[in-house]
Amino acid sequence: MNAGDYLKSKSQETETALETCLTSWKGAPPKLMEAIRYSLFAGGKRLRPALALGAAEIVSGDQQVALPLACALEMIHTYSLVHDDLPAMDDDELRRGKPTSHKQYDEATAILVGDALQSMAFEEITRTGHSDVVREVARAAGVSGMVGGQYLDIQGENKQLSLEELQKIHRCKTGALIAVSCRCGAQLGKGTVEEIDALTHYGEHIGLAFQITDDILDVVGDEAELGKPVGSDEGLHKSTYPALLGLEESRNLAQKAVDDALDALESFDEIADGFRALATYIIERKN
Amino acid sequence: MNAGDYLKSKSQETETALETCLTSWKGAPPKLMEAIRYSLFAGGKRLRPALALGAAEIVSGDQQVALPLACALEMIHTYSLVHDDLPAMDDDELRRGKPTSHKQYDEATAILVGDALQSMAFEEITRTGHSDVVREVARAAGVSGMVGGQYLDIQGENKQLSLEELQKIHRCKTGALIAVSCRCGAQLGKGTVEEIDALTHYGEHIGLAFQITDDILDVVGDEAELGKPVGSDEGLHKSTYPALLGLEESRNLAQKAVDDALDALESFDEIADGFRALATYIIERKN
Numbered sequence A, B: 001m002n003a004g005d006y007l008k009s010k011s012q013e014t015e016t017a018l019e020t021c022l023t024s025w026k027g028a029p030p031k032l033m034e035a036i037r038y039s040l041f042a043g044g045k046r047l048r049p050a051l052a053l054g055a056a057e058i059v060s061g062d063q064q065v066a067l068p069l070a071c072a073l074e075m076i077h078t079y080s081l082v083h084d085d086l087p088a089m090d091d092d093e094l095r096r097g098k099p100t101s102h103k104q105y106d107e108a109t110a111i112l113v114g115d116a117l118q119s120m121a122f123e124e125i126t127r128t129g130h131s132d133v134v135r136e137v138a139r140a141a142g143v144s145g146m147v148g149g150q151y152l153d154i155q156g157e158n159k160q161l162s163l164e165e166l167q168k169i170h171r172c173k174t175g176a177l178i179a180v181s182c183r184c185g186a187q188l189g190k191g192t193v194e195e196i197d198a199l200t201h202y203g204e205h206i207g208l209a210f211q212i213t214d215d216i217l218d219v220v221g222d223e224a225e226l227g228k229p230v231g232s233d234e235g236l237h238k239s240t241y242p243a244l245l246g247l248e249e250s251r252n253l254a255q256k257a258v259d260d261a262l263d264a265l266e267s268f269d270e271i272a273d274g275f276r277a278l279a280t281y282i283i284e285r286k287n
Helices: A003-023 A032-042 A047-060 A063-082 A109-127 A132-141 A146-155 A163-188 A193-220 A241-245 A245-265 A270-284 B003-023 B030-040 B047-060 B064-086 B108-127 B129-139 B148-153 B164-188 B193-220 B241-245 B247-264 B268-285
Strands: none
Touching: A003 A032, A003 A047, A003 A063, A003 A270, A032 A063, A032 A109, A032 B148, A047 A063, A047 A163, A047 A193, A047 A270, A063 A109, A063 A132, A063 A146, A063 A163, A063 A193, A063 B108, A109 A132, A109 B064, A109 B108, A109 B129, A109 B148, A132 A146, A132 A163, A132 B108, A132 B129, A146 A163, A146 B030, A163 A193, A163 A241, A193 A241, A193 A245, A193 A270, A241 A245, A245 A270, B003 B030, B003 B047, B003 B064, B003 B268, B030 B064, B030 B108, B047 B064, B047 B164, B047 B193, B047 B268, B064 B108, B064 B148, B064 B164, B064 B268, B108 B129, B129 B148, B129 B164, B148 B164, B164 B193, B164 B241, B193 B241, B193 B247, B193 B268, B241 B247, B247 B268
16 A cells, blocks of 8 residues: 555545535635635645544544544644744745745734634534544644644744653644544544554654654755745754754654554554555655 | 623633633643633623523523533633734734733734634533534634634725625624524523524624624723723724714614514513623623
8 A cells, every 4th residue: 555545545535525615614705715725725635634534444444434524634734834824923934835824815814714724623523423522623732732732832942942842842733633633533433442542542653753754854855845945943943853863863763653653553454554654654755 | 680790690600610621721831821811811791601601591490501611602702802902903902901912922822822712612612512512603603603704804994894794794703603602502401492593583683782882882982991992993994883874873773683682582581681681781881
């Protein structure tokens, strides 16, 4: 199983569902919907939806039950990018090679695009009928998850962080939502407690591998392939894995996280091959 | 029944529940929690929680079932104020007589306070176990409700709006969340379809009365009592009811909305007296 093909097939399912969701919004201001669409269809990899769909498929053979969750996760991820790019936050002008939302429109629109996407995400998850899934996603997205991590990240600029502090930031900022994608996908697929735990651990490990690789790409990546400037972490004086550990040790740590992710999948047969390919892809990707 | 006493008793219930909710967040960055607390306990009237608790009480005699909803509504309302006050939006420096979040802290913190409050709100509502209530609140808060209304409001600055356009903005921006407070409170109290509809209509009418009165207070209000500068709408060249209709006609329209709200309560006995007092209070208030 090729990771690119796997991501692509899950991504197509997600895009169709996102399209259906957006066109169902009658009565909303058309220009605001256009700005939402601009960011939501900006060429993201749809990693979180792929994890939600894949986890449901692994435990039940059916990924459809997780489609509303997949859409919601992409909406939450997109809202966080739109807000993170704002001048008061990371002040980024390019995202995936295109002007960021506040450059393409204006700051007020970008703030409201993010706010609207978050509400839309929670409405979308209610289609699953599972209050506990809404709760887990809200927790992963909020003050002790993604938003809390972004806050710590900004507070950590221009400071020398310890490895422990850096890991805490990333566990919150990106790890929590990636792990909950796997976890809630498995819950919607009615996996056993052991299956849900195994896929949660897989998500935690690839989340770590993903973030270390992001830091490495910001040092050694190709600007054209990344679609954003390299060296932006250094410009913001952010603590990163390469800055703290050096490139080689960072690569070792990422590989260790991938190995741990693969171990977590041990009890699954070839139905989890897509997830296995994905784990390796995450540290080998160029963007 | 005195509206002030009614609001105060509901507000005390809400504040206790909000306090319990905030202290339950372990692992979140303490400074971010402090900034959330600053905005959430800034002396708001807790109108939306009062409506949710009151509606549940009217149909069932028990308001406790609506407490998580009450907290969530106040979190959503507070997040919208924090974001609306941002420099890129209404650029307000004072709110209820205190520096706004981005003045007290900084813009990045204010953006994240709002984002975190929205996630927290949806987690809180899941305590009711009702996915449909999560869905209705998400819809009222989102792109065809509160956020959509705020977008239209900003787009309408420096433009001459028609009365119809102005009403659409307010129906979305403030009306939707006020109406859903009553509606979902009644749903959680297991009201009949007729009761839920009656309380929804009550909410729609007082939402309109509330907004017209806000516009009037921005013209004739007392800055010290309001806790914010008067004349800010004029400064932003916003269309308002007084600007479109004159003060007297605006007051008549607000009175008409209150009368409609009272009519909607016709089928309820004295258990709805608090709601009756509230309707009148809304257009007589000084802040």
